[in-house]
Amino acid sequence: MPATDLHLLTEAAVEAGKIATRYSGSTAQRWDKPDGAGPVTEADLAVNAMLEQKLSAARPGYGWLSEETEDSADRLSRDRVFIIDPIDGTRSFAEGSRTWAHSLAIADRGEVTAAVIYLPRRDLLYAAAKGQGATLNGETIRVSAINTLETAEVLAAKPNLQPRHWRQGQVPEFKRNYRPSLAYRMALVAQGRFDGMMTLRPSWEWDIAAGDLIIREASGLCSDRMGQPLRFNNPHPRLNGVIAAGSEVFGLLSEQLEPESPGIVT
Missing domain, CATH: 3.30.540.10 (Fructose-1,6-Bisphosphatase, subunit A, domain 1)
Structure with missing residues (x-):
């Protein structure tokens, strides 16, 4: 670079x-x-x-x-x-x-x-x-060190909390917040203002590319909704959702998501 x-x-x-x-x-x-x-x-x-x-x-x-x-x-x-x-x-x-x-x-x-x-x-x-x-x-800046979902504040739109997206239909307890810009949501996680963010819908690369690096350089983790690393400049520039947080909250969110659930297409 x-x-x-x-x-x-x-x-x-x-x-x-x-x-x-x-x-x-x-x-x-x-x-x-x-x-x-x-x-x-x-x-x-x-x-x-x-x-x-x-x-x-x-x-x-x-x-x-x-x-x-x-x-x-x-x-x-x-x-x-x-x-x-x-x-x-x-x-x-x-x-x-x-x-x-x-x-x-x-x-x-x-x-x-x-x-x-x-x-x-x-x-x-x-x-x-x-x-x-x-x-x-x-x-x-550095991501939050919160290590329990019960005390976490997570940025997510309401459709992400539908029971079908979570193992056995059990939506974990965390405080949900929302901001209209996806890039800003990711930046707020990097800043430590919020403990995590997620979007389960397919996401355009231009919405998340900058946030991916900023979160990772702030010692956070960032992946698609299946836990796979984000890779960019794909022929079809749309990725399979985003999960981002500090390591503890990231792991807790990832393990409770239902892997067979389809992404939100709204």
Whole structure:
């Protein structure tokens, strides 16, 4: 990994924040994507255009995968690839909320090596580079050391607590919370603000790539819903859910999930 990759992502994320915050979320022009793929706003497109120009010019040998760019098989031939969500939490952005993020990552042969999650309206910049730890606004962060589910606070949408997803239909006792941006949920676990997070539905790579590295560099564990390591730049860039936490809570959540349960497709 070039030593300046994280610096490049950080600069790009800050510039993305300046662009996005010029728009008033509730008045920004908005469209619904085909096939129920969710909304997109003029801010998403403006941020994406800047990021694609800036990052591709700085690293012309890297591939490109973004929620707001038509996918191309060209990225599959590249060792390194940018994985970008211009605005994670577009619905929240369009409602005028502060809880949305720019999520930027670089994967090297399937493993994320540099990552930034930036929430400009909350002045929160999470960052990590492989082997260098994770930070929030320049200060080192670490996952929670909680070791029981009964005392754990876990970020999860309500459908994850359906009994069919848990062994013998027994949903474990933990306090559930929620935040609208998946990238932010992962960052909050890395920060130790929450003890774990999970989503059992298929998850796009651009939503989780940055969070995967930031959690792991904050001494946490991160996997798909079956406990398999997350690998990126797949031909179909969607992974089988996400579980992330400190080691104790991660193990407790993983062992109580029903492996035969289908993922949530909502």
